[in-house]
Amino acid sequence: MPKMTCSCGNGLNLQKIPCEIQYNFISDVDYDKFHGSIDAEDLYQEMKMFFKCSDCGSLWVLWDGFDENPIQYVPVLK
Numbered sequence: 001m002p003k004m005t006c007s008c009g010n011g012l013n014l015q016k017i018p019c020e021i022q023y024n025f026i027s028d029v030d031y032d033k034f035h036g037s038i039d040a041e042d043l044y045q046e047m048k049m050f051f052k053c054s055d056c057g058s059l060w061v062l063w064d065g066f067d068e069n070p071i072q073y074v075p076v077l078k
């Protein structure tokens, strides 16, 4: 998935390494498995990721990696 288009029409470039619009995260439960000094690659493998559209702020979350379609979360301004 080197490139995808947000619902707002903005093209999301996912090819750069590191990728400016990619964020990596891990659940508190999964992070709890790590103790002491940890290997960055091991941690990276456990993390999930999302991409943030720079135009509309939508988050495209890959809950199950690139094998599944990303789920869009649209910001609601109050």
Ligand SMILES: [Zn+2]
Residues within 6 Å of the ligand: 006, 007, 008, 009, 010, 053, 054, 055, 056, 057, 058
């Ligand atoms: Zn967008």
